[in-house]
Amino acid sequence: xxxxxxxxxxxxMKSTKTVQGLMLDVVIALLPAAIAGTILFGFRSLLxxxxxxxxxxxxxxxxxxxxxxxxxxNDFSAVITGLLLALTLPxxxxxxxxxxxxxxxxxxxxxxxxxxxxxxVNPALAARAFLIAAWPLHMTRDWLNPMTYEALSSAxxxxxxxxxxxxxxxxxxxxxGQRPGSIGETCILALLLGGLYLIVRDVIDYRIxxxxxxxxxxxxxxxxxxxxxxxxxxxxxxxxxxxxxGAFFMATDYVTSPVTQRGRLYMGIGAGLITLVIRLWGGYxxxxxxxxxxxxxxxxxxxxxxxxxxxxxxHDAKARKAAGGETR
Amino acid sequence: MITVIKKMIGGVPVPGKKELSEKSPIxxxxxxxxxxxxxxxxxxxxxxxxxxxxxxxxxxxxxxxxGGFVSAALHAPTSGVIKAIEPRYHPVLARMSExxxxxxxxxxxxxxxxxxxxxxxxxxLPEQIRKLAREAGIVGLGGAAFPTSVKLAPPEDKHxxxxxxxxxxxxxxxxxxxxxxxxxxxxxxxGFRALMKASGVKRGIMCIEDNKPDAIEAIKQAxxxxxxxxxxxxxxxxxxxxxxxxxxxxxxxxVPPPPGLPYDVGVLVSNVGTAYALAEAxxxxxxxxxxxxxVTGEGVAKPSNFKALLGTPLSYLIERAGGFTxxxxxxxxxxxxxxxxxxxxxxxxxxxxxGILVLTKEQAVEEPILPCVKCGKCIDACPMGLQPLWISxxxxxGLMEEAESFxxxxxxxxxxxxxxxxxxxxxxxxxxxxKADITSRRKAQR
Numbered sequence: 001x002x003x004x005x006x007x008x009x010x011x012x013m014k015s016t017k018t019v020q021g022l023m024l025d026v027v028i029a030l031l032p033a034a035i036a037g038t039i040l041f042g043f044r045s046l047l048x049x050x051x052x053x054x055x056x057x058x059x060x061x062x063x064x065x066x067x068x069x070x071x072x073x074n075d076f077s078a079v080i081t082g083l084l085l086a087l088t089l090p091x092x093x094x095x096x097x098x099x100x101x102x103x104x105x106x107x108x109x110x111x112x113x114x115x116x117x118x119x120x121v122n123p124a125l126a127a128r129a130f131l132i133a134a135w136p137l138h139m140t141r142d143w144l145n146p147m148t149y150e151a152l153s154s155a156x157x158x159x160x161x162x163x164x165x166x167x168x169x170x171x172x173x174x175x176x177g178q179r180p181g182s183i184g185e186t187c188i189l190a191l192l193l194g195g196l197y198l199i200v201r202d203v204i205d206y207r208i209x210x211x212x213x214x215x216x217x218x219x220x221x222x223x224x225x226x227x228x229x230x231x232x233x234x235x236x237x238x239x240x241x242x243x244x245x246g247a248f249f250m251a252t253d254y255v256t257s258p259v260t261q262r263g264r265l266y267m268g269i270g271a272g273l274i275t276l277v278i279r280l281w282g283g284y285x286x287x288x289x290x291x292x293x294x295x296x297x298x299x300x301x302x303x304x305x306x307x308x309x310x311x312x313x314x315h316d317a318k319a320r321k322a323a324g325g326e327t328r
Numbered sequence: 329m330i331t332v333i334k335k336m337i338g339g340v341p342v343p344g345k346k347e348l349s350e351k352s353p354i355x356x357x358x359x360x361x362x363x364x365x366x367x368x369x370x371x372x373x374x375x376x377x378x379x380x381x382x383x384x385x386x387x388x389x390x391x392x393x394x395g396g397f398v399s400a401a402l403h404a405p406t407s408g409v410i411k412a413i414e415p416r417y418h419p420v421l422a423r424m425s426e427x428x429x430x431x432x433x434x435x436x437x438x439x440x441x442x443x444x445x446x447x448x449x450x451x452x453l454p455e456q457i458r459k460l461a462r463e464a465g466i467v468g469l470g471g472a473a474f475p476t477s478v479k480l481a482p483p484e485d486k487h488x489x490x491x492x493x494x495x496x497x498x499x500x501x502x503x504x505x506x507x508x509x510x511x512x513x514x515x516x517x518x519g520f521r522a523l524m525k526a527s528g529v530k531r532g533i534m535c536i537e538d539n540k541p542d543a544i545e546a547i548k549q550a551x552x553x554x555x556x557x558x559x560x561x562x563x564x565x566x567x568x569x570x571x572x573x574x575x576x577x578x579x580x581x582x583v584p585p586p587p588g589l590p591y592d593v594g595v596l597v598s599n600v601g602t603a604y605a606l607a608e609a610x611x612x613x614x615x616x617x618x619x620x621x622x623v624t625g626e627g628v629a630k631p632s633n634f635k636a637l638l639g640t641p642l643s644y645l646i647e648r649a650g651g652f653t654x655x656x657x658x659x660x661x662x663x664x665x666x667x668x669x670x671x672x673x674x675x676x677x678x679x680x681x682x683g684i685l686v687l688t689k690e691q692a693v694e695e696p697i698l699p700c701v702k703c704g705k706c707i708d709a710c711p712m713g714l715q716p717l718w719i720s721x722x723x724x725x726g727l728m729e730e731a732e733s734f735x736x737x738x739x740x741x742x743x744x745x746x747x748x749x750x751x752x753x754x755x756x757x758x759x760x761x762x763k764a765d766i767t768s769r770r771k772a773q774r
Contacts, residue, residue, distance in 0.1 A: 009760075019701055021750070075698075255701055255702050261704075309713050316585065
């Protein structure tokens, strides 16, 4: 009997949190936005979502089989990537766009670096950036009007907002997502529901969305109206475009965001600033993708410099001061 | 004066599991067929045997002298004959180690020279208490087993103003301290006041987690007859009872990084079991030959709190607790967070053994280890403000200097990081390895 006793190092008790459970929570949190997108932009968007998820999961399985690594599709991270990419695509894109995009996300942005935990940029956003570069027309033209599912002849409301400071939408329309835009980015209520779920479940740190949306709202209020200061539409600034989905679901990706609480706040603020600059003074109408990708790249730097205050550090500071040395 | 304290750096909420044994009164476990008493019962130098095989000994009689300044005496827990002095498997050192093997005669006959020193603290001088603590072989019973007489004599330049008596018992499952406070509140406070007197400290604070309301009530009652004692009720959160955590929560002071000790910020901390043992030694003359051990877990039939003779085999205590329920999966010396998994239950109770935890086959599963997803939960959980993921990542690659630069040596090995990690990475294990490596390199440089 006794030689069968399990001998492993302490602790002998573990929390019930698992990577799989956390990822599943993110999938659950994205469902309201996916459902809203399907209602707003029709069956086509559901097709885009399904194609994207299927491609992401299949790419992961095929790649891992090919390089003889254990297949890890049951951790739900590929599902999230597929889902996230689809939700940031225009609803009328051809179905091969999400298929190629998700394959790129999984294979090029994630698996070649070693898979979950080793990628340095958010796979869905990397794929989105790739798609914008490769098929710019599809990525910036294939919009639909909500509920009527008609192709859009004009630009999205964000383009007009950036130029004039006027959204041309009521608050209700913005909250319900009744505007042209990417499949999952328009319905603010659905995103908020999912985001709050993740915060309450302690899956994501509120500091990233708070820093991001706070900075963007403040900046838009100050600089958002051309030719005038402090008259911009703060709410429209965060409700239009992809800032909401980016702040709650993209910038909070564990692997590519800082590990400390303070670092995450900086990540949020940094992404908010870059988004603002691109929108107001840059050539692109939307800056969320590049803002978060840039902050992904800066994350190792943030982790290097932003370190938590350690217990007993006051004594070291005192000792340094007493020794006349420099204080840090 | 009673204060309620909630603040804490990091930590994790753990399932208490105290309900298994907290209602079981302390009962004497009995005299087993053999007692194994290791010379290494504590931190510091091993004791030196003062008996030979075939010697007759009585309960309380000294059988080993302190082997240095930081060391403790060892006494016979019951009457009988010394069967052998030989190496046995030491469950904490995890290697063979010299032990005195005693065969009890069942008479439990006390030594003649065992008598009370005083009946109250007015009749005893501080240096007498320190001498008694040394002669009675008293060490900290919280787990680390640091000789109490040494703790009571801090360096001259340290000005101690506060003594904390630690009854937090934050390890899940364990209820030994809980029962001692509940059943022996008067003796615990007597011992506490003796500790304070011996170290010349005027301010004493009893520290208890709020998940032991009956013990808090008992201590409150007993405290009402003394001036100068305070009570701190702390919210239950692991590792609340860590010495450094307690000093910070109760007094707002932070112990300096290693080799800093609580006395560097004017504080001494002892465990309630230690105070109880010292009270027994003063009031009855009985040296440290027995202690309260919780035998618990889903894997034992009747979770219990025993007063066990030192050297009692764990197998004997488990039998007394109704034996295993089904096939045991894991047997742990101590609590589930910091305790040590044993490969055999044929090892004895040591001075620092607060509990024996038996987990079932279903509970004792090894989960696959996944790559770090950098969720940062280990950082939020670390009560020392460290970044366990980086320390362990460097240690895993053998980069011990980098691990050290991330303050590996500050780690108190509480296990919060491993507990919270969703990827089930053995973070604290890697950090312990880094610490061992850094320590041995420092020694080699000297």
